[in-house]
Amino acid sequence: MVMDIRVLTPDRVICSTTADEVILPGLTGQVGVLDGHATLITALDTGLLRIKLADKWTPIILCGGLAEIDRNRVTVLVNDVEELVAVELSEATKELEKATSAIENAETSKARLDASVELKKATARLEGINYLS
Known part of the structure; x- marks a missing residue:
């Protein structure tokens, strides 16, 4: 069930769709959501x-x-988003190095x-590349 x-x-x-599973970047770690999940309100961190x-x-x-x-x-209210469309691995790696140096x-x-x-955004970009293929 979706x-x-x-x-x-x-x-x-940003999007209004259906899903089989959702993984949220919570402040204390990832929050996985499947069909029939308990009612919950949670704060979200910058992440994927x-x-x-x-x-x-x-x-x-x-x-x-x-x-x-x-x-x-699942309703997600956020300050801003970055949609991953076509990010190059080398570009994402450079951004991560730059953020680490900063x-x-x-x-x-x-x-x-x-x-x-x-740094959190750069890490999320790099992680998100795995899901674009």
């Missing part, structure tokens, strides 16, 4: 949302937010925080 999933930002609907339908995974990079799971419906060289706590968000 469930409905909607991914929304403040200004647009994975939506599975008919043995095909669709990756979307989320930039923090909330998810509500209720009666086979954290190591950060001189203020704000710079370190900004760099850690970029």
Whole structure:
């Protein structure tokens, strides 16, 4: 049986589809959602949302937010998203190295925080490449 999933930002609907399985990037780790999941509201971290339908995974990079799971419906409210369309492995690897270097060289706590968000995005991009084939 499938469930409905909607991914929304403040200004647009990113996707509204059905899914067999959803994996959310929770603040304390990944949250897997299958048909019949218990009702839940959870905070989301910057990371990779994975939506599975008919043995095909669709990756979307989320930039923090909330998810509500209720009666086979998953609603994801996020600040922003990055949709992975065509990302080259070499480009994603360079972005990861750049983000890692930015954290190591950060001189203020704000710079370190900004760099850690970029590192999470770069890691999610690299992880998401595996789902694009």
